[in-house]
Amino acid sequence: MKVTIKEWNAVATWHWDIPEDEVCGICRVQFDGTCPTCKFPGDDCALVQGRCNHAFHMHCLMTWIDLETSKGLCPMCRQKFEWKDKE
């Protein structure tokens, strides 16, 4: 029997390359979800990871870093938060 494919739809899922059940320490929402100010996960609501390897929703971390009281420190380990360079 010969089958002719007339049409097909690709479906894919994605998740960030970190353990699935981890939550952002700031908003306590899963990393695959959005920060509280966003509606759609993914590129619009990206994650950041510091050199200290601690990750957060970028929007959550920026709200913190913008505050003077943060002194630019990572909320987890209180080291200076520096962007981790992509390998």
Add this chain to the structure above:
Amino acid sequence: MASNRMRRIGKEIADIHADAHSQIKAEPFGNQDDVTHLRGSFPGPPGTPYEGGTYNIDIKIPTDYPFRPPTMKFETKVWHPNVSSQTGAICLDTLSTAWSPVLTIKSALLSLQSLLSTPEPKDPQDAEVANMLLKSPKEFERVARDWAVVYAGAPASADNGSGSSIDDTRQGAGEDSLAKYDGYNKNLIDRFSSMGFDVDRVVAAFRHVGVERRGGQDYELEENSMGEIAARLLGE
């Protein structure tokens, strides 16, 4: 922003409920729908004068929580150098400059519990208490214990027994001073006078509240009377 805060507080309260082991509690203070004003509580740490007591904390959550720390103060009176004995205000860096948004209401309550076991008299919130701890640690411990019994519901334990035996020797020295007690049991009065109030004032407060003399017997006062006496002594 506001709903963000609500969502996180909701999760935190659920998390505290789920953990029965730590014996830490947090509930809305009054209105059940208002999660921005909570009452937390934790048991006094073992091996301290606060053991057996329950400490209530008034918690207010600011609009920009978790980026700013919750405002916490002791609702239960406590004799501790880093807590105001008058207002309950707390001196703890994690609740001010060292706050981080990954900290939670539960972690803050745990920090307070551990603050009770590690008093830091060199950075006092209450100078009088801090001085007492530095100059006469025994007396500090006794007052802290008495306050735990009177305000935090700690059981009057064996420590108090040894305290009263000291009082007994003093009693032998001056029998006539017993007249000041006006027929009340000495230990009963001393539990209050040991907090630094004059015996005369304590006796007057007892009379005002109408505490029974019971023929000079020592007995356990009702919580209500204790509160009224304390309030009278503190001029509230």
